[in-house]
Amino acid sequence: MIATIAADPAVGAHPVSIKRGYRFELVKLVSQWRIRLLVLACWIAPALFVAAVSQQSSLPVDTLFGRWMHATGWAGPLVTLGFAGTWALPLLTSVVAGDVFASEDRLGTWRHLLVAVRSPRRIFAAKALSSLTVILLLVAGLACSSTAGGVLAVGNHPLVGLDGHLLTPGDAAGQTLLAWVCVLAPTLALGAIGLLGSVALGRSPMGLLLPALVALAMQLAQMLPLPVALRVALPGYAFIAWNGLFTSPMQRGPLLIGIVVSLVWAVTATALAYLLFVRRDFTNLAVDGSGRRAVTVGVLPLVGVLAVTVGVVAATTPATGSGIEQDKVQRSVATAFAHLYRMQTAQLHRPDVTEAQLSATATCNKGGGKLAAEGPGNDWRCVVSWHLPDVEAAGTAIYQLDVTPDGRFVADGDGPKEVNGYFLVRTPTGDAPNPLWQFDGNVELFPTTKG
Template structure:
């Protein structure tokens, strides 16, 4: 006798939860040899790089904190952080988030996945969460590996901040980890842009490269003489603003604004990607993305967000100029010099002196402009004056400054030779790098100090 099954006799298949879909997508990502190589590189390469550079005779002095890699192991993770914000993190988000949806287009597996999961919403959530997990794993590898390499090669000695202040090992460790935590915000923004590009452009290579291209455009924009409001409105500004953690007091204003902007871009790009994914026609295998859809559903809303953010920041803060002003430069240079002079005094076993006793002041000019000089450039010239207890003569030192558009400056000593004229100073324990020969500093672009 032949049994006949009716529709009522067929039990409905259980719905696949987001948790099961997440595990499935995570296994798919980790099983790719490309992702495995990225994980391996992030957990090994930074330690080898930091350890090797820290033991070389020449250091990357043109990189922020690079000149201190011989002195402390906490400088190495910051050098890696600067490189990661410029190149590594945009490329990592491109390789992971920029390909998580496009891979299904290349393989033609959308219909199989929809039959198994039966919910575009759960598919989107599973893919977004799995890519986020892998990205966090890669960032954790960069942090742990660079810290381990620096501590093993040099040790956890005090770190010189961007204001010349010597940070104790515990304080330096906390600030290093906090700086890495802050750059998670722009990394998430780039990952959300990668999700949007992967959905909107399908199997097109542009979807894979979109986060890296966006990061490159933001880097080029930071080199231009743009108003501070525009700089802060770019989602990648935190890749620069973490420098403010290493000044005293910490320059938190630009950093907090940059984090808020990055999170706003993260939410907006993720929502756009989600809505675009729900409207997609999965029955047509050839319909895997279009440039028109990428512009109307992705580029225009994000451009609108940029415009709104610029307007809000400009209205709420004094940020319509370059942010680099003569008074700010003089204050930053004088503060850093006073701290470094005290450090040099300790190295040379001279009588102790405090910053209050030095009363260091700076008089700076830019090119031929003596008063109210503004803007970045390598033509800043500063004369620093200070006083020593029981000495009637006023000491003076000359520095040539290269101030970049983001507020960072490099002060190059130009005499006298007893203070900043030599790269090395002779100490009781041997020759040591002269902390006042050349030093980095940071001008707060968004200052709350009243003018006058």
């Protein structure tokens, strides 16, 4: 009878539910001091940073939307988003997802966890879901905090888009929120890579660094003059492609491809991490998951995914070369100039004109006409021409362009002085920033039908 009673609990034992395991793993994560510090920093630091920078006399004009931080509170969260996609999000995914499995190897607690949960599959699901929850909490903190800091410090004012058109406060809020939602896809891809590194490399510190190293490699690749099909097929491209949300019409094509590619990487890397984890021998404490299998099951399939996505993008899109061509640059510069010229006209209280009345055009060359007018470079030169109603002579303005490989450009005014040669304009109410002096723009890398 005693033996029967003692055996009954073992017979009736069941694996712990995913819900209970998820709650347990989430508590473990949040109880770590570094995770608490990251959550606190993500929900407070961006607001303080945006509010402080918005009150400074010098702005981060080399950052996208940085030149508009004095004008509207919606520029702050976009500046933060650019920084987060480059540095913050890769580091956050490394700390959270890159260590969620490796910490058990360092502490030697796998046997205790397996005895308590009784299911490697449920352990993997609980750890993956808990790390995803913390990552989403950190991203939400960055977005909400930077938005609050910008709107409270500067105000809920219209935002100038990347083609010079003016977004109402409501449109700016919607596009900013959508931009933050879009970068969740590449963040999930890095998080999945972190899970894979944590499982495959065990207690090795390389597992913790893997998402940051992959993100750094993708950033370096985006700085190179790669073919547009390869550029868009990289899982980190969605960290950049949200720029297309702030043009009219929106450049959705590259962004949607970037999101899909990122999600494919996220699913693939998570599946590979799962396969490695459930096949692991937990009875041998000397084996922590590292070895040749990490390469054959982890690295090679992801290289195959990259090759397939490049082939699919190249076959399904008409984009060729760098995607930066003379007619696209001319169209982008002329469009942005026309929008910003109207803004300057309103500043000076002159009679309003429409873009159609201006009929702005741009003539651009590269290297003084000695080089083929295509590809990135800081040697682009454009002459913009426009017409005013009842004025026979056409107006002209010169711009020097620095076009980056991802299609973003900065146009620097080079005269005449009364149009774009000085950073201030004299208005009836005093000096004001000249919107035509310098402005940011975006060249659509895919073929477009815009006239």
